[in-house]
Amino acid sequence: MAQSIDKPPFFDGTHYAHWKKRMKFFIKSKDNFEVTYEDCSFVPQQSKADWSAEDRKKMELNCKALHILFCAFGPNIYENISSCESAKEVWDKLEVTYEGTDKV
Numbered sequence: 001m002a003q004s005i006d007k008p009p010f011f012d013g014t015h016y017a018h019w020k021k022r023m024k025f026f027i028k029s030k031d032n033f034e035v036t037y038e039d040c041s042f043v044p045q046q047s048k049a050d051w052s053a054e055d056r057k058k059m060e061l062n063c064k065a066l067h068i069l070f071c072a073f074g075p076n077i078y079e080n081i082s083s084c085e086s087a088k089e090v091w092d093k094l095e096v097t098y099e100g101t102d103k104v
Contacts, residue, residue: 020094027069
């Protein structure tokens with residue numbers, strides 16, 4: 001069954017590695033080409049009135065990536081990541097949950 005190219009790939013908690021690769025390209029295809037899951041962690045520390053043009057652009061890209069990610073989850077997964085403030089934080093949480101960690 002084919003999926004719409006306008007909707008993010010849905011993640012149901014299975015086949016994480018496959019979904020992760022598809023989602024990275026989906027996010028890049030939505031005017032977020034410069035955003036990768038490694039560097040979409042911008043959360044400004046100063047008030048909005050003090051943001052530079054670069055801060056605004058980073059925040060816009062992060063919010064777009066967050067929106068795309070949130071649209072890819074059902075209620076169970078969304079509930080676990082809904083408190084995340086950056087797309088990077090979402091990716092990190094998903095990786096620990098579905099890939100595990102090297103820490104003992």
